[in-house]
Amino acid sequence: MAEHSKRFPINHIIGFVLSIVLTLLAAWAALGSDxxxxxxxxxxxxLAVIQAGIQLFMFMHMTERESGGGHVPWNMMFHGFVLAAIIVAGSLFTMSFGFTHDHDDGGSHQQEEQQEEHSGH
Amino acid sequence: MSAHELKSGPLEYRTQEGQMSILGFWIFLAAEVVLFSTLFATYAVLFGRTADAPVPGELFEPGIVLVMTFLLLTSSFTCGIAIHHMRRGSVKGLMTWLIITLILGLGFLGFEIYEFVHYSHEGATLQSSAFWSAFYTLAGTHGVHVTLGIGWAVLLLIQLAKRGLTPVTSRKVFIISLYWHFLDVIWIFIFTSVYLIGMVV
Structure with a gap:
């Protein structure tokens, strides 16, 4: 990876354009589509996960040889995100009770079924 | 591509200390991922529990959020360009792009402060409901990180102006670039799971 000797940071420009496009796409999907x-x-x-990947791989030099081929950064980010997923999904799983959302879909996106427990609160 | 000796390759990786510092910073970033995940989890659990305060769909405005997102995305890009210049040995290019990055970061902060003030005038404060507490804690923690990053980068700019590019200063600049890109990663998730989902649901 001779990235640092290149005159023109093509990787960064591709990453930047991609992240702008993905942001607009996400905004359109959320606000403009039905x-x-x-x-x-x-x-x-x-889309957010793809964008995070762009930042990590195209901007943060995660895979360059000097950082041990990205071995350490990759390990750190992978385990960090696995823990994050467990914490978020686990919290939603254990804490979503006794509350019915007034919106048509539950606010919590990981929640597959609405729990209709009438625990007195 | 020949094997890199320590006399070539990026300046920040040439010393053992530099390599270890960068490794250590990745460990710190992993811890940051976990820190933010607890805040995201709290936010997700408390989503919708707005009590008598306004609901997020009423207050979130796509325009300002998109502007903030583009400011931060662009600053992440310019930060990458700054590192590109650093690796080509250009202190001037590095400092110029780093200053542009900081200006964009300040713009982001300005919008975020404006946004928080605006929401609190509409009756959504840290105290008004569980949902808004979680919102301000999550977005505010990110904002504090951006603020710290700006202060840190200003100090580094002073050091760069005094000492130029050495293995030590380039290692420090490389680490703050990792930090800055990382803040953008967190913001992408705040943008998506807080603002976009808040406006959809």
Whole structure:
């Protein structure tokens, strides 16, 4: 990877254009399209993950040889995000009770079924 | 592509200390991912629990949020360009692009402060409901990170002006670039799961 000797930072420009396009796409999906809410949420979360990948791989030099071929950064980010997913999904799973949302779809996107428990609160 | 000796390759990786510092910073970033995940989890759990305060769909405005997102995305890009110049050995290019990055970061902060003030005038404050507490904690923690990043970068700019590019200063600049890109990663998730979902649901 002779990135640092290139005159023109082509990787950065591709990454930048891609992230702008993905942001606009996500904004359009959320605000301009009339897809079902669940599809919108799944779609824009996927776009967010792709954008995070662009930042990590195209901007943060994650895979360059000097950082051990990206071995350490990749490990750190991978385990960080696995923990993050467990914390977010686990919290939603354990904490979504005794509350019915007034909106048509539950606010929590990971929530598949509405729990209708009438625990007195 | 020949094997890199420590006499070539990026300046910030040439010393053992530089390599270890960068490795350590990745560990810090992993911890930051987990820190923010707890805030995201709290926000997701408390979503919709606005009590008597306004609901997010009434207050979130696509325009200002998109402007903030583009400011931060662009600043992440210019920060990448700054590192590109650093690796070509140009202190002037590095400092110029770093200053542009900071101006964009300040613009982002300005909009965020304006946004918070605007929301609190509409009756959504830290105290008004569980939802808004979670919102301000999440967005505010990110804002504090941006503020710290700006202060940190200003100090580094002073050091760069005094010392130029050495293995030490280039390692420091490389690390703050990782930090800055990382803040953009967090913002992408705030933009998507807080603002966009808040406006959809």
């Amino acid at each position: 897809l079902p809410v669940k599809w919108i949420i799944a779609g824009i979360m996927t």
